[in-house]
Amino acid sequence: MRSIFSGIDMMGKSIDEIAVGDTAEFTKTVTESDVYVYAGVTGDLNPAHVDEIYSRKTFFKTRIAHGMLLAGFISNVLGNKLPGPGTIYVKQDLRFLAPVPIGNTVTARVEVTGIDTEKNRLTLRTTCVNQDGVIVVDGQAQVMPPKKTKQ
Numbered sequence: 001m002r003s004i005f006s007g008i009d010m011m012g013k014s015i016d017e018i019a020v021g022d023t024a025e026f027t028k029t030v031t032e033s034d035v036y037v038y039a040g041v042t043g044d045l046n047p048a049h050v051d052e053i054y055s056r057k058t059f060f061k062t063r064i065a066h067g068m069l070l071a072g073f074i075s076n077v078l079g080n081k082l083p084g085p086g087t088i089y090v091k092q093d094l095r096f097l098a099p100v101p102i103g104n105t106v107t108a109r110v111e112v113t114g115i116d117t118e119k120n121r122l123t124l125r126t127t128c129v130n131q132d133g134v135i136v137v138d139g140q141a142q143v144m145p146p147k148k149t150k151q
Contacts, residue, residue: 109129
């Protein structure tokens with residue numbers, strides 16, 4: 001079977017190409033479809049996410065995105081931008097600080113805070129911020145960036 005990526009360099013940055021302070025971001029407006037697809041894929045049908053009538057009776061007063069959907073935005077940045085393709089997610093700690101109603105725009109951001117060259121590990125601060133600049137998710141990740149192979 002031939003890869004759709006044949007001939008394309010699909011390797012992210014190696015540990016030698018990364019410095020403390022490097023950052024990358026991904027921004028997306030959370031749609032109703034995003035929430036329903038995530039609920040269907042994971043089976044998380046919590047009515048706070050999928051039932052508007054129920055949600056109106058909660059302290060949120062409307063449906064909110066799954067916290068782990070937002071965590072997926074962080075995974076997007078790690079796997080596609082920094083370090084990028086070939087990255088292995090090792091650990092993630094998260095704190096969910098504020099709800100994200102459908103229609104909010106969220107920016108997931110990662111920032112390199114530590115480098116362990118010997119173990120090929122990066123430590124990164126991971127955040128999601130809404131369109132008003134409010135941090136809605138805060139955490140720390142550890143990843144293994146890809147190793148460059150000699151050509």
